Amino acid sequence: MTSATQRIAQYNKEVGQPRGGLVNPKLLTVTQFDDGFGVLDHKIENQHPSTVGIAVDYLSRLADIRLGIDDSPVRLASEAVRGSLLGARSPRDSGTHASTKEEAAHAALNLNMLEHEDGSATFVMDDDAVRIACELASDDAALGAGPAWSNSDNTLRAPDETTTSHILTMVERSQDFFEDHGPGWDVGFFFVEEDDEEVDEVHADRGRGGYNVLFDSGDGEFLTRDILWSFRASASKPSMDHLLHLMMYYLMGKQSGLPRFATQTHVGVFNPRMNAVYRLAVDEVPAEVLEIVRRDVIGYEG
Template sequence: MFDSVTNKVSSTKKPGRFVKPSAFEKIQLEGGGIEDLHPVENIYPGLIGIAVDYLTRLMTGDSPDSAFSVSLNGSDKVNARKQAEALIESVKGLEDDSICSAIRLAVFDTVYRAGEAAYVPVETIYPDADTVENVRNMVWRSVAFLDIYGPKITDHLTFKGGYTGHVTSGDGDFLTKDTLWDFKVSKQTLQSRSVLQLLIYWRLGLHSIHPEYRDVKYLGVYNPRMNMIYRYPVADISDEAIEELDYSIICYPRE
């Protein structure tokens, strides 16, 4: 069975059995929390998360083409590359128009990952003022977070050499010197499926051709909506959990 990391996580029963979310250290950062954002947004949360992620990459050194590369690839699936390129050209920073373009580009990202059925004409996407302001504030929080816990070594994390016939694709968010990070903009606290996703990324990284994953000492989730960090040391992950991840979830061959 061929699965992405996301699909593998969704199909795994009792995902909290590996590491409980409550075991993660919680760190509230300065600069406001969820109560300081507008309570209602008029755009699907998944698109908001993608836009915050990619705008953060842009504001921390990525070129526009690099930050939105997945969206460009997705636009090819619906014959809309010129439209995507025009949107990327209009992303200049965190002005209102730039944020609106980033949210529209997020539609093509979902097409790349979920297929053409996920496509919504981008001209129908109109973020309201509260949504735009929330995205802007979450990006600035993310930049401030990376100023403290970064710098980032890389983003658009992939795991060449680590994938198997059971987990064939999946890409993480950010890698800093000692932490593998995932970004979540959920209004919920850390969920067990998010923890399992990180655990799989970590194991994929260690089995990949990329040596930088061997320096990872922590798994972390940063939620810019809450301005909250969740962090867990990989040294505390049990041998039993690692064995099940490697041989039952990812399905590496036993040596």
């Protein structure tokens, strides 16, 4: 099974992108916001940047959830942090941080709640939420880095005051972003229907949804009506690899034929660390470049 990141690395090694990349970052339109805090320095945080980024992603999703009287906080929180629950299924080499799916769900239950007059409730974004999110984020990171990640001293250390402040600031920026650009339709989406996410060997060579035999795994970030967005709490601007990654997702969505991908005309990146939005109209990308991405990078035929 090949992911988008793995496929890009393979393409770069075997073929290589032209100078500036297949999708050049210079095509991006940049909107810089100013809330008085500027770019948040990752070098003074006591958590790994990957952990911080995932934690911000989790909390930004959780902050947008409003629970009705009959809603289960555990279920909704678990859906928002499902990457962590996947990582928690892998056994740990050491008993010092033996997370399980049940423990991750229990951590979500321990989030503080704010009840409203209409009987609904929201998750409170506070120091406890940051600590829980960082613990869950280390499990998510273990998906790519292996069990040793979760046993490191770095991931076991609680976020300090500076790290906590930075994370909460980025979550607030994210909420401002969603308010300006509209709520996401689909978060952590796949390119097939939910009941059709497993591609069996018999049909893999024919392709199904947006997947095909060359590139058969990957999930995106979130969608709004006209943009496929990537949420990226990075200390750097979008790179040519990152934009190629996004363009692959865009084309896979269109290939899938699913209604949720029918109206998007742009790709975009929101970076809460830099408090900046980057957008690109797909029509600005040369048709021959899109065809290279479709045919040579993703592997679609015809």
